[in-house]
Amino acid sequence: MRSLASPEEVSFVFLELIGNVVELMLDPSGNYVFQKLVEICCEEQRTSIILMVTKPNFQLVNISLDSHGTRAVQKLLEYVTTQEQRNLIMLALCPGIVALTKDSNGLHVIEHCLKLFSNEDNKYILDIVANNCFDIATDRSGCCVMQYCVDHAQGETKERL
Template sequence: MAGRVGNCVVRVGFGKAEVGVPDAAVMQPTRALWIGNIPTTTTPTALHNLFSPFGTIESARVLTHKNCGFVNFERLEDAARAKKALQNKEALGPGTGAVRIGFAKVPPRPTPSPNPSMTTDSSIMEPPGGRKRFPAPPAPANIPVDANAAAAAAYHTNMMMMMMAGMGGGAENRIPISYYASIPPIPEPNPNRRLDASRLREIRKRLDNGHATPKEVESIAAECMDECVELCSDYIGNTVIQKLFERCNENIKARMLEKIAPYLAAIGVHKNGTWAAQKIIDCAKTSTQIHLITTHLNAYIPPLLLDQFGNYVVQCCLRLGAARNQFIF
Protein backbone atom coordinates (compact mmCIF):
# COMPACT_ATOMS: atom_id res chain seq x y z
CA MET A 1 0.00 0.00 0.00
CA ALA A 2 1.32 3.46 -0.89
CA GLY A 3 0.09 7.02 -0.48
CA ARG A 4 1.29 10.57 0.06
CA VAL A 5 1.69 12.76 3.11
CA GLY A 6 2.50 16.20 1.75
CA ASN A 7 5.27 15.70 -0.82
CA CYS A 8 6.44 12.37 0.66
CA VAL A 9 5.45 8.90 -0.55
CA VAL A 10 4.43 6.63 2.35
CA ARG A 11 4.52 2.86 2.00
CA VAL A 12 2.76 0.59 4.48
CA GLY A 13 3.28 -3.15 4.80
CA PHE A 14 3.34 -6.00 7.26
CA GLY A 15 6.32 -5.99 9.62
CA LYS A 16 7.95 -8.45 11.95
CA ALA A 17 6.42 -8.88 15.40
CA GLU A 18 8.45 -7.32 18.19
CA VAL A 19 10.72 -9.85 19.86
CA GLY A 20 9.80 -10.77 23.41
CA VAL A 21 6.18 -9.51 23.31
CA PRO A 22 3.78 -12.22 24.46
CA ASP A 23 1.33 -13.81 22.02
CA ALA A 24 -2.02 -12.13 21.66
CA ALA A 25 -3.51 -15.54 22.32
CA VAL A 26 -2.34 -15.40 25.94
CA MET A 27 -3.42 -11.86 26.77
CA GLN A 28 -6.17 -13.08 29.09
CA PRO A 29 -5.26 -12.55 32.77
CA THR A 30 -2.83 -15.08 34.23
CA ARG A 31 -0.62 -15.11 37.31
CA ALA A 32 2.48 -14.66 35.10
CA LEU A 33 3.62 -11.23 33.90
CA TRP A 34 5.86 -10.25 31.01
CA ILE A 35 7.79 -7.02 31.67
CA GLY A 36 9.22 -5.28 28.61
CA ASN A 37 11.46 -2.28 27.94
CA ILE A 38 13.65 -2.89 30.97
CA PRO A 39 17.34 -1.85 31.16
CA THR A 40 19.94 -4.49 30.32
CA THR A 41 21.34 -4.08 33.84
CA THR A 42 18.10 -5.27 35.46
CA THR A 43 18.56 -8.34 37.65
CA PRO A 44 16.03 -10.98 38.78
CA THR A 45 16.47 -9.59 42.30
CA ALA A 46 15.45 -6.11 41.12
CA LEU A 47 12.28 -7.47 39.50
CA HIS A 48 11.51 -9.54 42.58
CA ASN A 49 11.88 -6.50 44.85
CA LEU A 50 9.77 -4.34 42.52
CA PHE A 51 6.81 -6.74 42.35
CA SER A 52 6.92 -8.40 45.78
CA PRO A 53 4.82 -5.68 47.50
CA PHE A 54 1.85 -6.86 45.41
CA GLY A 55 1.91 -10.47 46.58
CA THR A 56 3.91 -13.67 46.96
CA ILE A 57 6.20 -14.30 43.99
CA GLU A 58 6.96 -17.81 42.80
CA SER A 59 9.87 -16.85 40.53
CA ALA A 60 11.45 -13.98 38.61
CA ARG A 61 13.82 -14.12 35.66
CA VAL A 62 15.40 -11.71 33.18
CA LEU A 63 16.22 -12.10 29.48
CA THR A 64 18.88 -9.41 29.19
CA HIS A 65 19.40 -10.00 25.46
CA LYS A 66 15.72 -9.17 24.85
CA ASN A 67 15.34 -6.37 27.44
CA CYS A 68 12.47 -8.16 29.13
CA GLY A 69 11.71 -10.32 32.13
CA PHE A 70 9.05 -12.53 33.67
CA VAL A 71 7.51 -12.55 37.13
CA ASN A 72 5.31 -15.43 38.26
CA PHE A 73 2.95 -14.74 41.16
CA GLU A 74 1.25 -17.40 43.22
CA ARG A 75 -2.14 -15.67 42.80
CA LEU A 76 -3.72 -14.21 39.66
CA GLU A 77 -5.24 -11.31 41.64
CA ASP A 78 -1.79 -10.14 42.74
CA ALA A 79 -0.47 -10.23 39.19
CA ALA A 80 -3.43 -8.18 37.95
CA ARG A 81 -2.91 -5.54 40.68
CA ALA A 82 0.79 -5.27 39.90
CA LYS A 83 0.13 -4.86 36.18
CA LYS A 84 -2.43 -2.13 36.78
CA ALA A 85 -0.19 -0.23 39.21
CA LEU A 86 3.07 -0.33 37.24
CA GLN A 87 1.98 -0.29 33.59
CA ASN A 88 3.76 2.49 31.60
CA LYS A 89 5.55 3.77 34.72
CA GLU A 90 9.28 4.37 35.20
CA ALA A 91 9.12 1.68 37.82
CA LEU A 92 12.83 0.83 37.72
CA GLY A 93 14.04 4.35 38.42
CA PRO A 94 14.20 7.80 36.80
CA GLY A 95 15.48 7.77 33.24
CA THR A 96 14.98 4.03 32.75
CA GLY A 97 11.91 4.47 30.59
CA ALA A 98 8.33 3.32 31.08
CA VAL A 99 7.96 -0.43 31.44
CA ARG A 100 5.41 -2.35 29.42
CA ILE A 101 3.59 -5.15 31.21
CA GLY A 102 1.44 -7.92 29.82
CA PHE A 103 0.11 -11.27 30.91
CA ALA A 104 2.21 -14.27 29.90
CA LYS A 105 1.95 -18.04 29.78
CA VAL A 106 2.28 -19.62 33.19
CA PRO A 107 5.26 -22.01 33.29
CA PRO A 108 4.26 -25.54 34.30
CA ARG A 109 5.06 -26.58 37.81
CA PRO A 110 7.12 -29.77 38.18
CA THR A 111 4.78 -32.76 38.41
CA PRO A 112 5.47 -35.09 41.33
CA SER A 113 6.79 -38.53 40.43
CA PRO A 114 4.43 -41.46 41.00
CA ASN A 115 7.36 -43.28 42.59
CA PRO A 116 7.13 -42.67 46.37
CA SER A 117 10.91 -42.78 46.69
CA MET A 118 11.40 -39.74 44.46
CA THR A 119 11.95 -36.17 45.70
CA THR A 120 9.26 -34.56 47.84
CA ASP A 121 8.87 -31.06 49.22
CA SER A 122 10.49 -32.16 52.46
CA SER A 123 13.76 -32.74 50.61
CA ILE A 124 14.14 -29.08 49.60
CA MET A 125 16.95 -27.82 51.78
CA GLU A 126 16.69 -24.38 53.36
CA PRO A 127 20.14 -23.34 54.54
CA PRO A 128 20.70 -20.40 56.89
CA GLY A 129 19.67 -17.15 55.25
CA GLY A 130 16.64 -18.63 53.53
CA ARG A 131 18.31 -19.25 50.15
CA LYS A 132 16.66 -22.27 48.55
CA ARG A 133 18.96 -24.85 47.06
CA PHE A 134 18.28 -27.52 44.46
CA PRO A 135 16.21 -30.53 45.55
CA ALA A 136 18.20 -33.22 47.28
CA PRO A 137 18.63 -36.23 44.96
CA PRO A 138 15.99 -38.92 45.51
CA ALA A 139 16.69 -42.39 46.80
CA PRO A 140 17.42 -44.95 44.07
CA ALA A 141 14.48 -46.88 42.69
CA ASN A 142 14.53 -50.00 40.52
CA ILE A 143 12.96 -49.41 37.10
CA PRO A 144 10.05 -51.85 36.68
CA VAL A 145 10.55 -53.81 33.47
CA ASP A 146 6.85 -53.92 32.59
CA ALA A 147 6.44 -50.12 33.01
CA ASN A 148 9.61 -49.13 31.18
CA ALA A 149 10.00 -51.82 28.51
CA ALA A 150 10.86 -49.33 25.79
CA ALA A 151 13.41 -47.54 27.97
CA ALA A 152 15.00 -50.84 28.99
CA ALA A 153 15.23 -51.96 25.36
CA ALA A 154 16.86 -48.69 24.29
CA TYR A 155 19.24 -48.85 27.22
CA HIS A 156 20.40 -52.36 26.38
CA THR A 157 20.73 -51.43 22.71
CA ASN A 158 23.04 -48.55 23.64
CA MET A 159 25.02 -50.83 25.92
CA MET A 160 25.45 -53.42 23.20
CA MET A 161 26.60 -50.80 20.71
CA MET A 162 29.21 -49.47 23.14
CA MET A 163 30.51 -52.91 24.04
CA MET A 164 30.68 -53.92 20.38
CA ALA A 165 32.74 -50.80 19.77
CA GLY A 166 35.23 -52.08 22.31
CA MET A 167 34.64 -49.39 24.87
CA GLY A 168 33.81 -51.61 27.80
CA GLY A 169 33.95 -55.08 29.18
CA GLY A 170 34.75 -57.18 32.18
CA ALA A 171 31.44 -56.34 33.88
CA GLU A 172 30.61 -59.94 34.74
CA ASN A 173 31.39 -59.46 38.43
CA ARG A 174 29.91 -56.00 38.77
CA ILE A 175 27.73 -55.36 41.80
CA PRO A 176 24.09 -54.78 40.65
CA ILE A 177 22.99 -51.14 40.70
CA SER A 178 19.53 -49.84 41.61
CA TYR A 179 18.81 -47.21 38.99
CA TYR A 180 16.89 -43.96 39.33
CA ALA A 181 13.57 -43.95 37.49
CA SER A 182 14.15 -40.38 36.26
CA ILE A 183 16.38 -37.35 36.71
CA PRO A 184 14.97 -34.56 38.94
CA PRO A 185 14.62 -31.21 37.14
CA ILE A 186 16.66 -28.11 37.88
CA PRO A 187 14.33 -25.60 39.61
CA GLU A 188 13.81 -21.93 38.80
CA PRO A 189 16.88 -19.71 39.36
CA ASN A 190 17.29 -18.10 42.76
CA PRO A 191 16.01 -14.49 42.48
CA ASN A 192 18.47 -13.41 45.18
CA ARG A 193 21.57 -14.67 43.38
CA ARG A 194 24.55 -12.35 43.86
CA LEU A 195 26.24 -13.01 40.51
CA ASP A 196 24.02 -11.37 37.89
CA ALA A 197 24.48 -11.47 34.12
CA SER A 198 26.57 -8.29 34.06
CA ARG A 199 29.06 -9.59 36.62
CA LEU A 200 29.26 -12.98 34.90
CA ARG A 201 30.13 -11.28 31.60
CA GLU A 202 32.95 -9.39 33.34
CA ILE A 203 34.28 -12.62 34.82
CA ARG A 204 34.05 -14.48 31.50
CA LYS A 205 35.88 -11.68 29.69
CA ARG A 206 38.63 -11.71 32.30
CA LEU A 207 39.05 -15.47 32.04
CA ASP A 208 38.88 -15.42 28.23
CA ASN A 209 41.70 -12.94 27.70
CA GLY A 210 44.21 -15.39 29.17
CA HIS A 211 45.95 -12.77 31.31
CA ALA A 212 44.35 -13.61 34.66
CA THR A 213 46.95 -14.80 37.14
CA PRO A 214 46.45 -18.02 39.12
CA LYS A 215 45.69 -15.88 42.17
CA GLU A 216 43.00 -13.96 40.26
CA VAL A 217 41.48 -17.22 39.01
CA GLU A 218 41.43 -18.50 42.59
CA SER A 219 39.68 -15.29 43.71
CA ILE A 220 37.04 -15.66 40.98
CA ALA A 221 36.47 -19.30 41.99
CA ALA A 222 35.94 -18.21 45.60
CA GLU A 223 33.38 -15.63 44.44
CA CYS A 224 31.50 -18.27 42.45
CA MET A 225 31.83 -21.11 44.98
CA ASP A 226 28.55 -20.65 46.87
CA GLU A 227 26.51 -20.40 43.65
CA CYS A 228 28.49 -22.78 41.44
CA VAL A 229 25.66 -25.34 41.26
CA GLU A 230 23.16 -22.84 39.87
CA LEU A 231 25.77 -21.24 37.60
CA CYS A 232 26.27 -24.57 35.83
CA SER A 233 22.89 -24.24 34.13
CA ASP A 234 22.99 -20.47 33.56
CA TYR A 235 23.46 -19.43 29.91
CA ILE A 236 26.50 -17.31 30.85
CA GLY A 237 27.42 -18.96 34.13
CA ASN A 238 28.01 -22.36 32.51
CA THR A 239 30.83 -20.86 30.42
CA VAL A 240 32.40 -19.38 33.57
CA ILE A 241 32.28 -22.78 35.30
CA GLN A 242 33.92 -24.37 32.25
CA LYS A 243 36.76 -21.83 32.34
CA LEU A 244 37.26 -22.32 36.07
CA PHE A 245 37.58 -26.10 35.70
CA GLU A 246 40.10 -25.53 32.92
CA ARG A 247 42.26 -23.13 34.93
CA CYS A 248 41.79 -23.81 38.66
CA ASN A 249 44.13 -25.99 40.70
CA GLU A 250 43.00 -29.48 41.65
CA ASN A 251 42.03 -28.58 45.24
CA ILE A 252 39.64 -25.83 44.14
CA LYS A 253 38.18 -28.06 41.43
CA ALA A 254 37.54 -30.73 44.08
CA ARG A 255 35.79 -28.21 46.34
CA MET A 256 33.51 -27.06 43.52
CA LEU A 257 32.85 -30.65 42.48
CA GLU A 258 31.78 -31.58 46.02
CA LYS A 259 28.95 -29.07 45.64
CA ILE A 260 28.13 -29.85 42.00
CA ALA A 261 28.43 -33.66 41.90
CA PRO A 262 25.10 -34.48 43.66
CA TYR A 263 23.30 -32.53 40.89
CA LEU A 264 25.55 -33.48 37.96
CA ALA A 265 22.93 -35.69 36.29
CA ALA A 266 20.29 -32.92 36.43
CA ILE A 267 22.83 -30.43 35.12
CA GLY A 268 23.88 -32.85 32.37
CA VAL A 269 20.42 -33.00 30.79
CA HIS A 270 19.96 -29.21 30.85
CA LYS A 271 20.50 -27.39 27.54
CA ASN A 272 23.08 -25.05 29.13
CA GLY A 273 24.25 -27.29 31.93
CA THR A 274 25.28 -30.16 29.69
CA TRP A 275 28.28 -28.15 28.44
CA ALA A 276 29.46 -27.52 31.99
CA ALA A 277 28.92 -31.17 32.95
CA GLN A 278 30.95 -32.41 29.99
CA LYS A 279 33.80 -29.99 30.71
CA ILE A 280 33.83 -30.95 34.40
CA ILE A 281 34.22 -34.63 33.48
CA ASP A 282 36.87 -33.89 30.84
CA CYS A 283 38.90 -31.83 33.36
CA ALA A 284 38.71 -34.41 36.18
CA LYS A 285 42.21 -35.66 36.97
CA THR A 286 42.49 -36.82 40.56
CA SER A 287 40.98 -39.99 41.96
CA THR A 288 38.87 -37.91 44.36
CA GLN A 289 37.32 -35.90 41.51
CA ILE A 290 36.62 -39.00 39.41
CA HIS A 291 35.13 -40.81 42.41
CA LEU A 292 32.71 -37.91 43.02
CA ILE A 293 31.61 -37.98 39.37
CA THR A 294 31.11 -41.73 39.06
CA THR A 295 29.45 -42.11 42.46
CA HIS A 296 26.78 -39.52 41.68
CA LEU A 297 26.16 -40.55 38.06
CA ASN A 298 26.13 -44.35 38.25
CA ALA A 299 22.47 -44.73 39.23
CA TYR A 300 21.36 -42.25 36.51
CA ILE A 301 22.94 -43.99 33.52
CA PRO A 302 19.70 -45.28 31.85
CA PRO A 303 17.86 -41.91 31.81
CA LEU A 304 21.09 -40.12 30.82
CA LEU A 305 21.59 -42.39 27.83
CA LEU A 306 18.04 -41.77 26.66
CA ASP A 307 18.34 -37.98 26.90
CA GLN A 308 19.42 -35.82 23.95
CA PHE A 309 22.01 -34.03 26.11
CA GLY A 310 22.65 -36.62 28.80
CA ASN A 311 24.03 -39.22 26.39
CA TYR A 312 26.98 -36.90 25.67
CA VAL A 313 27.72 -36.78 29.40
CA VAL A 314 27.94 -40.58 29.44
CA GLN A 315 30.25 -40.50 26.42
CA CYS A 316 32.57 -38.19 28.36
CA CYS A 317 32.66 -40.77 31.15
CA LEU A 318 33.88 -43.38 28.68
CA ARG A 319 37.05 -41.36 28.30
CA LEU A 320 37.86 -41.93 31.98
CA GLY A 321 39.34 -45.28 30.95
CA ALA A 322 38.34 -48.93 31.27
CA ALA A 323 39.31 -49.10 34.93
CA ARG A 324 36.94 -46.24 35.83
CA ASN A 325 34.05 -46.39 33.35
CA GLN A 326 32.70 -49.84 34.23
CA PHE A 327 29.81 -48.27 36.17
CA ILE A 328 28.28 -47.43 32.77
CA PHE A 329 27.97 -51.07 31.78
Protein backbone atom coordinates in the same frame (compact mmCIF):
# COMPACT_ATOMS: atom_id res chain seq x y z
CA MET B 1 41.31 -5.39 30.27
CA ARG B 2 43.64 -6.63 27.52
CA SER B 3 45.84 -3.57 27.97
CA LEU B 4 46.41 -4.02 31.70
CA ALA B 5 50.16 -4.15 32.08
CA SER B 6 50.90 -4.64 35.76
CA PRO B 7 49.69 -6.89 38.56
CA GLU B 8 48.59 -3.72 40.37
CA GLU B 9 46.28 -2.76 37.51
CA VAL B 10 44.83 -6.28 37.37
CA SER B 11 44.37 -6.20 41.15
CA PHE B 12 42.50 -2.89 40.91
CA VAL B 13 40.07 -4.29 38.33
CA PHE B 14 39.74 -7.54 40.28
CA LEU B 15 38.83 -5.70 43.49
CA GLU B 16 36.20 -3.67 41.63
CA LEU B 17 34.58 -6.76 40.09
CA ILE B 18 34.92 -9.52 42.74
CA GLY B 19 31.75 -8.49 44.57
CA ASN B 20 29.69 -8.90 41.41
CA VAL B 21 31.16 -12.03 39.81
CA VAL B 22 27.92 -14.02 39.96
CA GLU B 23 25.96 -11.23 38.27
CA LEU B 24 28.72 -10.87 35.67
CA MET B 25 28.70 -14.61 34.95
CA LEU B 26 24.96 -14.58 34.28
CA ASP B 27 24.85 -11.39 32.24
CA PRO B 28 24.77 -11.57 28.41
CA SER B 29 27.65 -9.07 28.14
CA GLY B 30 29.11 -9.37 31.63
CA ASN B 31 30.05 -13.00 31.15
CA TYR B 32 32.66 -11.86 28.60
CA VAL B 33 34.10 -9.45 31.17
CA PHE B 34 34.19 -12.32 33.68
CA GLN B 35 35.94 -14.61 31.19
CA LYS B 36 38.63 -12.00 30.53
CA LEU B 37 39.03 -11.43 34.27
CA VAL B 38 39.66 -15.15 34.78
CA GLU B 39 42.33 -15.06 32.07
CA ILE B 40 44.29 -12.15 33.53
CA CYS B 41 44.02 -12.68 37.28
CA CYS B 42 46.51 -14.64 39.37
CA GLU B 43 45.99 -18.03 41.03
CA GLU B 44 45.08 -16.50 44.39
CA GLN B 45 42.49 -14.24 42.76
CA ARG B 46 40.98 -17.20 40.88
CA THR B 47 40.71 -19.06 44.19
CA SER B 48 38.81 -16.07 45.60
CA ILE B 49 36.44 -16.21 42.62
CA ILE B 50 35.93 -19.95 43.09
CA LEU B 51 35.21 -19.46 46.79
CA MET B 52 32.72 -16.71 45.91
CA VAL B 53 30.77 -18.88 43.44
CA THR B 54 30.91 -22.14 45.41
CA LYS B 55 29.99 -20.98 48.94
CA PRO B 56 26.20 -20.80 48.62
CA ASN B 57 24.64 -24.22 48.03
CA PHE B 58 23.79 -24.94 44.39
CA GLN B 59 25.04 -21.53 43.20
CA LEU B 60 27.67 -23.01 40.86
CA VAL B 61 25.12 -25.53 39.59
CA ASN B 62 22.60 -22.78 38.91
CA ILE B 63 25.21 -20.67 37.13
CA SER B 64 26.17 -23.71 35.02
CA LEU B 65 22.55 -24.23 33.98
CA ASP B 66 22.32 -20.69 32.61
CA SER B 67 23.09 -20.07 28.94
CA HIS B 68 25.59 -17.29 29.76
CA GLY B 69 26.79 -18.73 33.04
CA THR B 70 27.80 -22.02 31.44
CA ARG B 71 30.32 -20.20 29.24
CA ALA B 72 31.74 -18.37 32.24
CA VAL B 73 32.06 -21.60 34.25
CA GLN B 74 33.73 -23.37 31.32
CA LYS B 75 36.32 -20.57 31.09
CA LEU B 76 36.88 -20.75 34.84
CA LEU B 77 37.46 -24.52 34.59
CA GLU B 78 40.10 -23.94 31.92
CA TYR B 79 42.12 -21.82 34.36
CA VAL B 80 41.89 -24.02 37.46
CA THR B 81 45.45 -24.66 38.60
CA THR B 82 45.37 -26.13 42.12
CA GLN B 83 43.93 -29.18 43.79
CA GLU B 84 42.13 -26.92 46.27
CA GLN B 85 40.35 -25.18 43.38
CA ARG B 86 39.35 -28.51 41.80
CA ASN B 87 38.07 -29.83 45.14
CA LEU B 88 35.95 -26.72 45.75
CA ILE B 89 34.43 -26.98 42.27
CA MET B 90 33.71 -30.69 42.55
CA LEU B 91 32.09 -30.30 45.97
CA ALA B 92 29.89 -27.53 44.58
CA LEU B 93 28.91 -29.41 41.41
CA CYS B 94 28.28 -32.90 42.83
CA PRO B 95 24.83 -32.22 44.33
CA GLY B 96 23.62 -31.14 40.87
CA ILE B 97 25.38 -33.62 38.59
CA VAL B 98 22.19 -35.35 37.39
CA ALA B 99 20.51 -32.01 36.65
CA LEU B 100 23.63 -30.78 34.83
CA THR B 101 23.87 -33.90 32.67
CA LYS B 102 20.25 -33.48 31.56
CA ASP B 103 20.57 -29.80 30.64
CA SER B 104 21.80 -28.45 27.31
CA ASN B 105 23.94 -25.85 29.12
CA GLY B 106 25.02 -27.91 32.11
CA LEU B 107 26.29 -30.80 30.03
CA HIS B 108 29.12 -28.60 28.72
CA VAL B 109 30.34 -27.99 32.27
CA ILE B 110 30.39 -31.74 32.97
CA GLU B 111 32.23 -32.39 29.70
CA HIS B 112 34.80 -29.70 30.56
CA CYS B 113 35.44 -31.31 33.94
CA LEU B 114 35.92 -34.71 32.32
CA LYS B 115 38.24 -33.25 29.71
CA LEU B 116 40.32 -30.98 31.95
CA PHE B 117 40.52 -32.78 35.30
CA SER B 118 42.16 -36.07 36.26
CA ASN B 119 40.28 -39.35 36.63
CA GLU B 120 40.70 -39.06 40.38
CA ASP B 121 39.12 -35.59 40.38
CA ASN B 122 36.27 -36.81 38.16
CA LYS B 123 35.59 -39.94 40.22
CA TYR B 124 32.63 -38.33 42.00
CA ILE B 125 31.02 -37.24 38.74
CA LEU B 126 31.50 -40.66 37.17
CA ASP B 127 30.14 -42.44 40.27
CA ILE B 128 27.02 -40.27 40.31
CA VAL B 129 26.49 -40.82 36.59
CA ALA B 130 26.95 -44.58 37.03
CA ASN B 131 24.46 -44.60 39.93
CA ASN B 132 21.89 -42.73 37.81
CA CYS B 133 22.78 -44.13 34.40
CA PHE B 134 19.26 -45.10 33.30
CA ASP B 135 17.79 -41.70 34.17
CA ILE B 136 20.70 -39.90 32.47
CA ALA B 137 21.04 -42.16 29.42
CA THR B 138 17.34 -41.87 28.53
CA ASP B 139 17.54 -38.07 28.36
CA ARG B 140 18.56 -36.28 25.14
CA SER B 141 21.39 -34.28 26.75
CA GLY B 142 22.17 -36.98 29.27
CA CYS B 143 22.80 -39.50 26.53
CA CYS B 144 25.62 -37.32 25.18
CA VAL B 145 27.13 -36.97 28.65
CA MET B 146 26.85 -40.72 29.22
CA GLN B 147 28.85 -41.40 26.06
CA TYR B 148 31.45 -38.82 27.11
CA CYS B 149 31.68 -40.44 30.55
CA VAL B 150 32.20 -43.90 29.06
CA ASP B 151 34.98 -42.49 26.88
CA HIS B 152 36.75 -40.88 29.85
CA ALA B 153 36.17 -43.46 32.58
CA GLN B 154 38.64 -46.17 33.47
CA GLY B 155 38.63 -49.45 35.34
CA GLU B 156 35.72 -50.38 37.57
CA THR B 157 33.89 -47.12 36.94
CA LYS B 158 33.95 -47.73 33.19
CA GLU B 159 32.61 -51.25 33.75
CA ARG B 160 29.76 -49.85 35.89
CA LEU B 161 28.88 -47.35 33.18
